[in-house]
Amino acid sequence: MVRTNRSPRLIDVAHASGVSIATASRALSGTPGVSDSVAEKVRQAARELGYVANLHARSLASGSTATIGLVVHEIGDPYFSEIASGVLSLAAEHGRTVQICHTGRDPEAEVEQVRSLVANRVGAILIAGSGFVDASVEAPMRLEVQRYAEAGGRVAVVGRHHLGVDSVLPDNRPGGRAVAEHILGLGHRRIVVVSGTLELTTVADRLEGVRDALAAAGLDAGDVPVLEGPFTREGGRECIRRMLVDHPRTTAVIALNDDMAIGCLSQLRSSGVSVPGEVSVSGFDDVAVAQDLSPGLTTVRLPMAEMGARALTLALKEPGSRARRQRVPAELVVRDSTGPVAGSV
Amino acid sequence: MVRTNRSPRLIDVAHASGVSIATASRALSGTPGVSDSVAEKVRQAARELGYVANLHARSLASGSTATIGLVVHEIGDPYFSEIASGVLSLAAEHGRTVQICHTGRDPEAEVEQVRSLVANRVGAILIAGSGFVDASVEAPMRLEVQRYAEAGGRVAVVGRHHLGVDSVLPDNRPGGRAVAEHILGLGHRRIVVVSGTLELTTVADRLEGVRDALAAAGLDAGDVPVLEGPFTREGGRECIRRMLVDHPRTTAVIALNDDMAIGCLSQLRSSGVSVPGEVSVSGFDDVAVAQDLSPGLTTVRLPMAEMGARALTLALKEPGSRARRQRVPAELVVRDSTGPVAGSV
DNA sequence: CTCCTCTACGAAAGCGCTTACGTAAGCGTT
DNA sequence: AACGCTTACGTAAGCGCTTTCGTAGAGGAG
Numbered sequence A, B: 001m002v003r004t005n006r007s008p009r010l011i012d013v014a015h016a017s018g019v020s021i022a023t024a025s026r027a028l029s030g031t032p033g034v035s036d037s038v039a040e041k042v043r044q045a046a047r048e049l050g051y052v053a054n055l056h057a058r059s060l061a062s063g064s065t066a067t068i069g070l071v072v073h074e075i076g077d078p079y080f081s082e083i084a085s086g087v088l089s090l091a092a093e094h095g096r097t098v099q100i101c102h103t104g105r106d107p108e109a110e111v112e113q114v115r116s117l118v119a120n121r122v123g124a125i126l127i128a129g130s131g132f133v134d135a136s137v138e139a140p141m142r143l144e145v146q147r148y149a150e151a152g153g154r155v156a157v158v159g160r161h162h163l164g165v166d167s168v169l170p171d172n173r174p175g176g177r178a179v180a181e182h183i184l185g186l187g188h189r190r191i192v193v194v195s196g197t198l199e200l201t202t203v204a205d206r207l208e209g210v211r212d213a214l215a216a217a218g219l220d221a222g223d224v225p226v227l228e229g230p231f232t233r234e235g236g237r238e239c240i241r242r243m244l245v246d247h248p249r250t251t252a253v254i255a256l257n258d259d260m261a262i263g264c265l266s267q268l269r270s271s272g273v274s275v276p277g278e279v280s281v282s283g284f285d286d287v288a289v290a291q292d293l294s295p296g297l298t299t300v301r302l303p304m305a306e307m308g309a310r311a312l313t314l315a316l317k318e319p320g321s322r323a324r325r326q327r328v329p330a331e332l333v334v335r336d337s338t339g340p341v342a343g344s345v
Numbered sequence C: 001c002t003c004c005t006c007t008a009c010g011a012a013a014g015c016g017c018t019t020a021c022g023t024a025a026g027c028g029t030t
Numbered sequence D: 001a002a003c004g005c006t007t008a009c010g011t012a013a014g015c016g017c018t019t020t021c022g023t024a025g026a027g028g029a030g
Helices: A010-017 A021-029 A036-049 A055-062 A078-093 A107-119 A135-150 A172-185 A201-216 A233-246 A258-270 A288-292 A304-316 B010-017 B021-029 B036-049 B055-062 B078-093 B107-119 B135-150 B172-185 B201-216 B233-246 B258-270 B288-292 B304-316
Strands: A067-072 A097-102 A124-128 A154-158 A166-170 A191-195 A226-228 A252-255 A280-282 A299-301 A325-328 A331-333 B067-072 B097-102 B124-128 B154-158 B166-170 B191-195 B226-228 B252-255 B280-282 B299-301 B325-328 B331-333
Touching (some): A010 A021, A010 A036, A067 A107, A078 A097, A078 A288, A078 A304, A078 B078, A078 B097, A097 B078, A107 A124, A107 A135, A124 A304, A154 A304, A166 A304, A172 A191, A172 A201, A172 A252, A172 A280, A172 A299, A191 A201, A191 A233, A191 A258, A226 A233, A233 A252, A233 A258, A258 A280, A258 A288, A258 B288, A288 B233, A288 B258, A304 A325, B010 B021, B010 B036, B021 B036, B067 B078, B078 B097, B078 B258, B078 B288, B078 B304, B097 B107, B107 B124, B107 B135, B124 B304, B154 B304, B166 B304, B172 B201, B172 B280, B172 B331, B191 B201, B233 B252, B233 B258, B252 B258, B258 B280, B258 B288, B304 B325
Parallel strands (some): A067 A097, A067 A124, A124 A154, A154 A166, A166 A325, A191 A252, A252 A280, B067 B124, B166 B325, B191 B226, B191 B252
16 A cells, blocks of 8 residues: 555544544535535535545454455456456446456456455456356355355356356347247258357357257258367367368358357468358357457347446345346347358259 | 454453453564464464454455555456466565556546555555546546545556656557568558557557658558547447548558557458468457457467566566566567568568 | 572463443433 | 523544564573
8 A cells, every 4th residue: 555645634624624533424425414515615625635535444343344345257368358348347336346256267367266255355256258057066156146146245146157146147048049049030941159168157058059959950960060169260260170171061160159259250361161152150159359350240139237337236236135146038140151051952 | 344243253252361462463464562472362263263354344444455456448358368367476475465457448447446556545556548548537536545645545557657667668650560571571551550559559659669760661651541540349340431432452461559459350250351471460468358459469478467466566566766667578470460461472 | 408490381461453332412302 | 590402512432453562481691
C-alpha cells in the first residue's frame, strides 16, 4: 500500500466538516440518520480533500467487500473474455471491482482459485465455464462452493450445472439440435462431429442436442463419428486431419465450439478442401470474429457478455431459497460456411 | 464478506499452538524471530484449522496488498485479453491476485479507474494500451500516475510512453516499417493505410514506421492516403468501403492493427474483391486468430502475453532510480493475405 | 558472580473504517 | 406539563491483523 504522503482519512473529512467521524461515515456511505444539509457538507469536504475510503479498512470493519471474484478457464479465450467484458461493465456500474483468475481448465487449479477468493472474502464469486461430467472430478469444487454458499456467500455460475447455486445456462442442447437440423436440412448425411473432450458438460450437452436431431432424422448415432480433441483451434485442426484420413467422404462438420470450427476451417483450407463447396462447417458460441471469417461461420449465437452480466446480477441479488436457473436462448446464425451437400446442387 | 460460521482467526491458531498472536503472525508470514520448532508448530495448527489470513485485515495492518490492478481498454478485445492472460498467469505464480478494469478507450474513465485502484491501495498498477498523442488529454493520467509513483506506488505500462514510469514498449515503428517494406517489396505502389484514430500514440508510431519505408522507397507521403476509422473490425470495414469509392485502384491495404485488418478482409470479401489477388492486406499484432483466417493474415507479431508478464515483472521489481524501458521486438509474419501486385505477376 | 548481549517471545498499540448504543433535542399526546 | 417517540448525532468498541517495544532467559566475558 502506498503511504501516499497525506492520503486523507475519514477523520480528516470529519474535522473539515465539523462533525464526528461516525456522522462522516454515515454521510459518505449513504446510511440513513444524517440530515441532508450535514450530509452535503460532508460530501463537499470529502470532495475538496480528495478523500477516498480505504477499501481494506471498510471491508474489515463492515465485513463485506465490493470486490467480486471471477473464475474463468482462460482469459485469452474470446469466449471467456467476452463474458468477462460483460461482467466488468456491469460491475463498474455497480461500483464494484472485479478480481479475475484463470485456471487453464485444470479442475484442481479451479478449486484452488475459488478457495483463495473465499479467503480473500470477496463479496461474490462468479464461475464461468463448463463443469465436468465426472462427478468425482466435480465433487471438490461442489463442496467448496456449497460451503461458501451455506456460510452466506453469493455464487453464480455461467454455463455450468450441478453446483447447486444460481446459474445462467445457455441452451446448449437446443442449440446443438438447431445446428444439426440446419445441416441435415441442407441434405448432409455424411457428417462428423468435432468435439472437445466429452468430460466437459458443455460438450456433452451440445452433443446431446446434435444427437437429438440426428435421431429425429432417422440417423443412427453410430453413423456420425465424433472426433474428440482439445477444445481449441489446434484441436479443430487436428480433428480435421484425422477426418480427412478416416472419413474422407464427409460433407459436413459440426464443431462444438467456434474455436474448433475456426481450426477446422483453417485446416480444410490448408488441405485444399473448399468450404462450403465440398464440406460445410458449423461452430458454436458466435465469438466476435465468427462473422468476419472467410467464409463467415455458421454458428449458434450465445450472448456471452450478457450471460456474464446476468450471472453478476444473480449474485448481487438477495439469495433465493433455492438455486435459480436462468436459461439463455441459443440462436442459430446461418452464414456462408454451410451450404447444400455437393451432390444435391 | 461471508461470516463463515467459524472462520478461524489468527488468535485461534495462536491458542491452538500455545503461543501469542504475535508469534503466530510471525511464524505464518515468515518474519524472523521465531524458532524453527515453534514456527513449525504454528504452521501445523494453521493447517489443521484450515486457517487463511484475512486479506483485508492484513492489508490494513501492514499497509500493503498482494493485489495488483490491471487497466485495459477493453477486455473483450483479443489484444488486451492476451496481455491479461500473460499477467494473470505470472501473477498466479507470485501468489498475487489481479483486479482488472476496462475503460472503453475513454481517457476520462481511464483516469477514474487508476484513481480507484490507487484508493484501493493495490500493490501495483499495470496499464495496457495506447496513450494519446495530445498531451493535454494525457496530462491528467500522467499526473495521477506520477503522484502514485512518487508516493512509492509501483506502476508499469505496456505500449505506452510519456507516462514517466517503467514501460514495455513494442517496436511499433520498426514493425510498421517492416510491413510497409514487405508490401513495397511485392511491387505495390497504390497503397492505402487503414488506421485507427491518429490520436493514439500506437497508431501514430506504426504510421511513422510505414512512412519511413515509403520515404525510403522514394514515395511521397501524399501518395499514400491514410483512412482513419475506429480501431476495430467495424472500423476496418468502414475504411474499405470508403477506399472502394475514393481509391478504387488500390492494390494494397496496410491496416494498423489486426482487428481492422480482419474488418478489411471481411468487407473486401463482401464486396467481391479477392485477397490477395486484387488487393493485399496486412495487419499488426498477430492476435491468435490471425493465422486461422482465410487467407491467413500477414501481420506483425507482438508477444502480447509476454508483454503483460514483463510489465508485471517490472512492477514487482524494486523501482529503479529512473523509469526503465523494455523494447519488445516486432516480427513480420508473412502469410497469405499479401501477394505480388496484380499487374506484375 | 555480575554485567552485558542476544534471541525468542508476549503485550499492546494501532491500521481506517463501521456500527451498536447512548443521548439530547424536537415534537405530538393526553 | 409530563411522557413517550422519533430524529440526528456523538462515543467507543471492535473488525483481524502487523509491528514496535519491552522483557525474560540463555550464554559469554570479565
